[in-house]
Amino acid sequence: MASSLASPVSLRLLGSPALEVEGRAVPLRTRKSLGLVAYLALEGASGRETLAGLLWPNLAPDSARHNLRQELYRLTRTALGPHVEVSARQVTPAGAWAVDVAAFERAVADGDVAGALTHYRGPLLGGAPLEDAGPFGEWLEARRTRLHERWQEAVQRHAGALEGAGKLRAALDAHLTLLASDGLQELHQREAIRLHGLLGERERAAARYAAFCTLLANELGLEPLPETQRVAEQARRGPGPASTRTASPAPSAPPAPEAQLTAPFSSPHPPTLHPPLVGRTNAWTELEHAEGQLAVLLGEPGLGKSRLALAFAASFGPPVVLRAQEVARGTPLYPVADALRAGLGDPRARARFEALDPVWRAEVSRLVPELGTPGGPLGEGRARFLEGLVHALLALAGPGGCIVFEDLHWMDASTLELLAHLTRRLHPGEPGAQERGLGEWGRSAAAPRLLATARSHELPGSPAETALAGLRRGGLLRSVPLTPLSEEEVRGMVRTLSGGEDAVLFARRLHRATGGNPLFVLETLRFLFETGELHADASGWRSPYDEATEDYSELPLPPEVREAVLRRLQDLSPAAQRLLDAASVLEGQFSLDDLAPAAALPEWEALDELEGLTRLSVLEVRDPGFAFAHDLVRRAVASRLSPERRRLLHRRFAGVLEAQGAAPGRIATHLDGAGLGAQAAPWHVRAAEEAARVFAFREALAHLEAALASGPPPGDALTWRLRRADLLRHLDDRTARTAELHLIDALVATPEGAAHAPEVHLRWAILHDDEGRYEEARTAAECVLASQAAPPETRAWAQTTLGMVLQRLGDPEGAERHLRSALALEGVSAERRAAAHNNLTYSALGRGDLAVARSHNAAGLALLPSSPTRTRAVMLNAGARITVLSGDLAGGTARLREALEVARHLGDVVLQKPFLTNLVQLYTQAGQLDDALSALHEGLDLVQATGDRRGEGDFGHRLAEVQLLRGRLGAAARAYEAAITQADAAGQRDQQAVRRLGLLRLRTLTGDLAAARELLAEVQGRFAEDLPGLLAVEEARLYGRTGQPDQALRTLLAAREAGHLNQPLHRDLARALLAGVQLALGARAAALEEALQDAASPALQASLLAVRLRAREVPEDAKTARDLLASGRLPPLDALALRHALSPALPDPEARALLTRLAATLPTEAQAAFLALWAAPGGPT
DSSP states (O other): OOOOOOSSSEEEBBOOOOEETEEEOOOOSSSSHHHHHHHHHHHSSEEEHHHHHOOOSSSSHEEEEHHHHHHHHHHHHSSGGGGGGESSEEEEEESOOOHHHHHHHHHHHTTHHHHHHHOOSSSSSSSSSSOOOOOHHHHHHHHHHHHHHHHHHHHHHHHHHHTTOHHHHHHHHHHHHHHHHTTOHHHHHHHHHHHHHTTOHHHHHHHHHHHHHHHHHHSSSSOOHHHHHHHHHHHHHHOOGGOOOOOOOTTTTTOOOOGGGGOSSSSOOOOOOOOOOOOOOHHHHHHTTTTSEEEEEEEEESSSSSHHHHHHBBBBBBBEEEOOOOOGSSSTTHHHHHHHHHHSSSSSHHHEEEEETTHHHHHHHHGGGGSTTTOOOOOOOOOHHHHHHHHHHHHOOEEEEEEEEOGGOOOOHHHHHHHHHHHHHHHOOTTTTTTOOHHHHHTTTOOOEEEEEEEEETTTTTTHHHHHHHHTTTTEEEEEEEOOOOOHHHHHHHHHHHHHSSOOHHHHHHHHHTTHHHHHHHHHHHHHHHHOOOOOOTTTEEEETTTTSSSSTOOOOSSHHHHHHHHHHHHSSSHHHOOOHHHHHHHHSSSHHHHHHHHHHOHHHHHHHHHHHTTTTEEETTTEEEESOOOHHHHHHHHSSSSHHHHHHHHHHHHHHHHOOOOOHHHHHHHHHHHHHHHHHHHHHHHHHHHEEEEEEHHHHHHHHHHHHTOOHHHHHHHHHHEEEEEEEEHTTTHHHHHHHHHHHHTTTTTTTTGHHHHHHHHHHHHHTTTOOOHHHHHHHHHHHTTTOHHHHHHHHHHHHHHHHHHHHOOHHHHEEEEHHHHHHHSSOHHHEEEEEEEEHHHHHHOHHHHHHHHHHHHHHSSSSSSOHHHHHHHEEEEEEEHHTTTOOOHHHHHHHHHHHHHHHHHHHHHHHHHHHHHHHHHHTTTTTHHHHHHHHHHHHHHHHTTOHHHHHHHOOOOHHHHHHTTTTHHHHHHHHHHHHHHHHTTHHHHHHHHHHHHHHHHHHTTHHHHHHHHHHHHHHHHHTTOOHHHHHHHHHHHHHHTOOHHHHHHHHHHHHTTOOOOOHHHHHHHHHHHHHHTTOOOOOOOOHHHHOOSHHHHHHHHHHHHHHOOHHHHHHHHHHHHHHTTTTTHHHHHHHHHHSSSSSOOOHHHHHHHHHHHSSHHHHHHHHHHHHHHTTOOOO
């Protein structure tokens, strides 16, 4: 390699890379060094943060920067060192480097084709394949592709110049050079056949044509274009005059406009049909009224859902559009990634996105790596990830904008989860919006509108149906059904499109034939124009039947829209037909780069055809590519493909997408479509791994199932099924998990699977424990421990599982023995040791030893200082319980929220459900009812999505408590009754008791004393030993309300003496009741002694204040009571009782208004008893 005189540094990057400094070769010993030098040579001065993120994207920022320092140190120790300037912030090439890429590009720009070809020795870094380097690999591929395209253009021009100079052999060699990189390029095959013919090489021309026919048929299922067939026939006959040359002009000189599209019709082009929105006034009004809700346009295909949604959205500015595709439904969050990339094409949207906090941009980079901020911190997990996507979409939409979710029926579960998350965050009344940092959106007129479209007949049974049900239950959904156009509306459409007079009879015939479906109307009109049955002139539209018809029954109409579409397309050019066939398999949005290789067309020719198809309204431009104008058109085109042609196109697209580095799920889908299940399997497994990485567990399961359908070897099948079983535990789908483990049992019975028997027994033990089948769980865990093949980690897991099972079976000594054995095992991970400490924590809690429980909890958490694991989540939950039992409600709530965040990070539904149940209880105790309601909605969505009836009962119970505290007394009663029914059906003895006691309390507080006595008798008869403390509290409450304060006092004192009131909640409830009872009995001093103690919650504070107000006259008590009422933190019934205590003789007007509102929430027949109890001066005692 000759040294450049102009620069001491000479760098060759095209073909095999080489570096010389002062004429001497300088080896680049690592691939990272080569990548670093190439990037600096082509991009110039670059920030150190950029380089670190580019070359080491999978490392933590500190590690990436450390690696860059090492690489720069090595580089500066070579002869190149003096020619690289390294500062604290950036790296810069010093002086002018002579780079062959720059020389090639200058020669191309100057028209020096020969010079350009001299510099181009091969693809960029072609002789040094680099491992996949994430962002660097993407940069390299983009640069390499662009240079290769410019080289192709130069070779094509060179071939033309050579032929013009009479050098036919050299021109042929140039075309053969191009064919070496892609033998399916029909233009170059045609030119090579033609030049063989001109050279008199008829046999070679025939052989090349035959080989090309075979290649085209095998790879794409196509025949050569008619033009290629004519050239081959001419070459067979012998050389013709020079005027027969058919070479197309080079890409830099496109054909004249009149030649850009083969005329698709023998008749003149029909008029462009772009109708106005007709018959959608009511739907538009419905959308306007959906502020603060998700508005979903529902209807059959062709009714104009998308058009109406996008027109309405555009009235708020450029919308953010998330389009689902049937073929991409297995790729989690595909519509989101697509929308984020497309949305950033708007400079204003990009500026808003780039102004986001780096923590949110870092979360977005999980999905779209190129949108991240180098060094941005990644957060706690799934909840934070979804929050980051919400912030990104809001930034792109902008204040007062609009976000559209198209085709919900095809959306993946993760995108639907994001939609529900976004809808709740934007709802003006959503609890907790401010503390999540979205209050400026959720509580102002600037919040973007949310729209969606869905095919009503494809929703049932889809994931979208479940997602919409949850939003509907929360009042966050407005369904806007679209119906076909009426005859009058079709008439209006025809009148507007034609610009002529009212065509009553014609419109009636059109309406009858199409059912008023707008798409069918338009396709039928296009069909009529293109068959000559309709034509347009200055006065409007005309048909041959206008003068004589009575009802236009003579008008030939296609029986269905498919036929109308296919008849309309039958006269398109062969190249256009190829492109449509390929696009119908690709589905969704597609680009020129996607289609041209599959259609074996040069890019400029393919682009001309695509643009022509958009003018005919077959396709539409959809940045950054194209799409079918409607999916019904795509389906009509796809229906004409033979199975073999469809398989070949799928195979071709799989190769194209693989070369582009597309999502594994898309590649797998096309390989499946090609009938290549075995080749698709590893791509499905990769897709499952990617799905799990963004917490899309259902999509991961589907991909693993698809991989298993290929019939893999038993070893692979066992590994993939074990992964499925673990994913199903995350989702708490116990039925599917059981079925999966049965299938795994069959695989374990084979020689290849026998070694996995212990881990399979362990999974059975965990499943049986989750389902409450403790004897079966014990047996399975003991099978693991009996196996000599079980490694220490598996044995420790079995020991901890068995310990917890024995605890549940009432054998605490046996439980602790196994748990301590787990701690004593050698070679066990910190995770397993922490799990043993966790189970010992629960064992100590079971016997009421808080000190020992706290010690084990601290020891376990110390082993897992920050790792977001399942064991850590469970230990944080136990820590929350310890903290609450120690009297610190706020601290326990904070610890429980931390546990819930870890469970969300893991996507572990099994943990999220009990954590949310517990959190609702703690929020309720603290009077944080909005937060309790928010947690309830989240929990109900989870249990209903998984069909968990027991979980639904648990949340229904919490809902009853929250409704009671919100003053929705009738709703609370209904929720308690439903929760009791569920507990009875499931045989949950503890819940049967506690839910009846909740309903007993409600009946007592609302004055339904007869029903309260019946409930008390039932609980005393069936559950007296289950919850003695809570039973004593509610028994005393009823005695107090029925004029038996002495009996209430005896009940409470006996429970205290027996130690039944040791739990903080029971102790606090009893103290408030005891103070009131003592005051009713005239024991004023004893009442004040109870009432002057500290209160753990606003409701308890109100109860104790009411006693103090009645027992003494202290101004400070009245002021405290008024401040508490003004705070808005009191449940309505407690507020009513406190107002009665403030004005015992005559309750104030606010108290009377509150009493009326509360009574109105009860059934009519229950209101009189409630009013009688609470309306007396001073209220109930």
